[in-house]
Amino acid sequence: MEEIVHLGIPFLTPDQWDVITPAYKDFELIRSEGPRFGDMFKCKLKSTKEVVAMKILTIPEDQKSNGIPYSILNHVSILKTLNHPNILKLHTVLRTDLDVEDVFLVFEYIDVSLKKFLATPFPIDVIKLGKPFLRQALSGLAYLHVQKIIHRNLKPNNILLSFQNHEISKLKLTDFGVAKSIEPPLSPYSINMGNPCYKAPELLLGFTNYSTAVDIWSMGCIFAEMIKLQPLFIGNDGPKILTEIFCLLGTPTEENWPGVASLCSFIQAFDPPIKPKDLAAEFPKLEPDGLDLLSRMLCLCPNSRISAVEALEHPYLRP
């Protein structure tokens, strides 16, 4: 599941170069998110020398007969409604000649993803960064959830950071390619998007009526990853990750997750249920308040999981 990051000049078609070279220069690929989601590259606006990030959304050839696909409409219209200091700002959608049917998104540029940051041996105490990190990440998430939007694909690659004097000066959530707005009528949601390592148990168990709590779970995994300096749950597919989750947090029971057995009969096969491990032993460096918040974010039952707004009020995050 490793995303391939190859630095260099982005691979664009001649038409795409024609659109952007008149106004932009100094192109450099920063993240590749696979052919479906497009590459993110950085470039400089010729007029103001401002550095921006750009992403090109292309209509897949097999979907062209249906016009602009829902995925692109949803992605861009969600970005257009968002305005928060902890969410990567969409500056503009380039207007192109109608012969070019790609959609060019221009974002503010933030230098490093959490994934890159965690992979570099920084001389920084990551534990100390835990609080400011969570505060900013959760305020971005609380804002999204109030807007009734689920991100659905939170992972270290989609959290951008910039630093000043060894402290996080900016944190921005990005990549709303599979975000979903929850408005009635509620049709069953897709459960197939996102990296399995950060997927909530209700998604891995196949529940289609999930909600904003799936983002809190992912954020819990990411917070844990910052402390451990490696992903909390490692595996290539859903069943492997689910096993890892149950080994750490125990199997869900009717007591701690009402209704789980009727929706997912194989849970009853764990008899007696697996007992949860002691989180304090797993995270010896984390203070008790931090452990308490982490355990509430990694609560198996989505209805009992802490919300972003509640988490911001948690003693661990109080100034």
Place this chain on the structure above:
Amino acid sequence: IEDERKFVLGFDYFSKLQSRSLDSSARDESIAWILKVQAYYGFQPLTAYLAVNYMDRFLNNRRLPQTNGWPLQLLSVACLSLAAKMEETLVPSLLDLQVEGAKYLFEPKTIRRMELLVLSILDWRLRSVTPFSFLSFFACKLDTTGTLTGFLISHA
């Protein structure tokens, strides 16, 4: 709340309609067609409402080469297609969408480009807050279909 301005029409829109620059009977015809297709495919009322919202916001910003005839029909198809994709789980293909006495038949490529033009004029703001957001909030259990359709027509 400030963002709301981006979703509403200019105050002069209805006076433009009454004057020559927009043909209000052609607009009525387009809305009637949108409502027919909505009924044909069993779309939600919100879909038709959004389609008309997109169309009005477009007309408020841009003049079509002719105020009736094929340009307005192309605009109606593009707006309905965009609204259906935003709100419906099952969306007919662009060719199948052009039913119920559509006077002109457009190729998917033409509609796709019109969709792009509409999107750039609307600045990609498709998630308008509509009366439906409030209605479904207050009265999700009532069958409001009849009254809402009536509202649309009276609005027209």
